[in-house]
Each structure stands twice: as C-alpha cells, then as structure tokens.
Amino acid sequence: ERxxxxxxxQFRVAALGDAAVGKTALLRRFVAGAAxxxxxxxxxxxPTAGLECYGRALRLPAGPRVKLQLWDTAGQERFRCIxxxxxxxxxxxxxxxxxxxxxxxxxxxxxxxxxxxxxGPHRAIxxxxxxxxxxxxxxxxxxxxxxxxxxxxxxxxxxxxAVNNCNVDLAFQTLATAIQQAL
Ligand code: GDP
Ligand code: MG
Numbered sequence: 757e758r759x760x761x762x763x764x765x766q767f768r769v770a771a772l773g774d775a776a777v778g779k780t781a782l783l784r785r786f787v788a789g790a791a792x793x794x795x796x797x798x799x800x801x802x803p804t805a806g807l808e809c810y811g812r813a814l815r816l817p818a819g820p821r822v823k824l825q826l827w828d829t830a831g832q833e834r835f836r837c838i839x840x841x842x843x844x845x846x847x848x849x850x851x852x853x854x855x856x857x858x859x860x861x862x863x864x865x866x867x868x869x870x871x872x873x874x875x876g877p878h879r880a881i882x883x884x885x886x887x888x889x890x891x892x893x894x895x896x897x898x899x900x901x902x903x904x905x906x907x908x909x910x911x912x913x914x915x916x917x918a919v920n921n922c923n924v925d926l927a928f929q930t931l932a933t934a935i936q937q938a939l
Contacts, residue, residue, distance in 0.1 A: 763813050764820040767935050768845055769928075770827040772867045773852035774860040775834045778887040780808075781918035782852065783826050786928050787812050790921045807832075807842065814925075816933050824932060836870075843874040848881045848935045850927065853902075855886045855915065856894040861902065868909055881934045882911040889915040889922055 771779035784794050787810045810826040827846075832838050851867055853860040864884065871880060884906040886897060899915060906913035912930065916923045 763823040765936065765939075766823040766825055767847050767932060768825045768827065769848040769850065769931065769935075770829070770842075770846050771850045771852050772829070772833070772871070774854075774857070774863050775831065777852045777854040777857065777860045778918055779833075779850075779852050780828055780830075782850070782885070782887060782916060782924065782927075783810055783828050785918040785921055785924045787826070794918060812928075814929060814932065816929070816936055819933070819936055822932050822936065824928060838870075840874045843871045844876070846871065846880045847878075848883075848931045850883055850885050850931060851911075852885045852887050853897065854888050855897050855902075856888055856891050858896050861886075861897045861905075864905060865909065881931060881938055882909070883927060883931045883934070884909070884911050884913040885927055886913065886915040888917060888919075890917040890920045 771783055773779055781794050785792065788794070808828040808830050810828065811823060812826070813821055813823045815821045827842070829838060849871055851864050853864055868882065884902065886899065886902045903913050914923050914927055914930065916927050918924065
C-alpha cells in the first residue's frame with residue numbers, strides 16, 4: 757500500500773467480531789497507549805454510520821517502521837452489512853471474541869469465512885483474540901479451546917484486555933510482523 761511519512765509500509769487492518777466484544781476499546785487502547793483514554797474524543801462524540809479509521813505507526817522487532825491503518829466497524833457488525841470490497845482490501849484481521857461471551861466465540865468461524873470469501877490470491881493474515889481477559893471470574897471460553905480453534909483455522913491466538921492494557925501492543929505487533937513476513 758501507499759507509504760506513510762517515515763514508514764516503509766502501510767497495512768490496512770480491521771478488528772472484526774460480534775458487537776460489544778470490545779473492538780473499539782481495543783483499537784483505542786492501542787492508538788492512545790497505556791495512559792490514554794478509552795473514551796472517544798470530541799470528534800468521535802457523534803458516531804458515524806460508516807467505518808471509523810485510526811492510525812498508528814510502530815517499529816517491528818528487527819524490522820522496518822510500519823503504519824497500521826486501523827478500521828473499526830461502527831455498529832454495522834450488528835447487521836452483518838459490511839461490504840465485500842471492505843473485506844477484500846484488508847491485509848490483516850484481528851478476529852475478536854469476548855472470553856465472557858460464548859456466542860461471540862462460536863461466531864468466529866463465520867467472521868473468518870466472510871473475509872475469506874472475498875479474498876483473491878493474496879490472503880489476509882488473521883489473529884484470534886480472546887478479549888476482556890481481565891474478567892477472569894466471568895470467563896466462559898477457556899484459553900485451551902480458543903487455542904484449538906485458532907490452530908484449526910491456521911492462525912495464532914492470544915488474550916487481550918483494553919482495561920488492563922494487557923497484550924494490546926503485542927497483538928498488533930504480532931499481526932504486523934506476520935503481515936510483513938508474508939509480503
Ligand atoms: P465493540 O462493539 O466490539 O466495538 O465493543 P466496545 O469497544 O464498544 O466495548 C463494548 C463494552 O465492553 C464496553 O462497555 C467496553 O467498556 C467494554 N470493554 C471493552 N474492552 C474491555 C476489556 O478489555 N475489559 C472489560 N472488562 N471490558 C471491556
Ligand atoms: Mg465498536
């Protein structure tokens with residue numbers, strides 16, 4: 757993709773999964789950093805009907821500086837009305853479920869399939885995320901079964917929390933590294 761200033765690569769990435777699993781919080785945590793607020797800024801006060809885009813650059817371990825162009829669905833996921841052209845242009849996808857929401861885990865193969873169905877010879881790189889890992893007492897999806905699902909779909913898995921800022925940078929770092937290695 758077209759370069760960003762000071763960056764060798766720009767990767768178009770999206771967070772996909774059921775409504776309320778924490779996609780927006782995860783993206784905001786990554787963009788704002790540990791000290792940042794998860795609340796939308798004034799420009800986000802009135803959510804648009806469309807997609808929202810965030811950006812952040814990061815340096816890959818022993819690699820180049822890359823810019824992540826991060827796309828967030830702003831409620832369309834509720835109605836599954838995301839366009840094929842949106843999926844087709846993604847190079848990386850965070851498939852997000854909520855570890856306290858069993859249904860959101862069961863829907864992961866559907867989200868994966870929706871993206872795959874649009875892809876040409878260049879397949880997006882996927883990473884499975886079990887989000888809200890801070891809610892340990894309410895957990896109803898084990899790390900082992902998520903690990904098994906990820907393996908069966910051919911992707912890596914990790915658990916994240918936007919509240920604790922746990923593994924947030926690592927998740928994006930891992931995805932970007934895998935994308936870069938597949939170029
Ligand atoms: P989206 O619909 O997937 O974009 O989900 P949101 O980011 O809007 O989050 C849905 C709800 O989950 C909100 O009430 C968030 O505050 C909450 N949430 C998001 N991430 C986390 C997390 O890591 N831990 C906890 N405990 N709650 C979270
Ligand atoms: Mg959202």
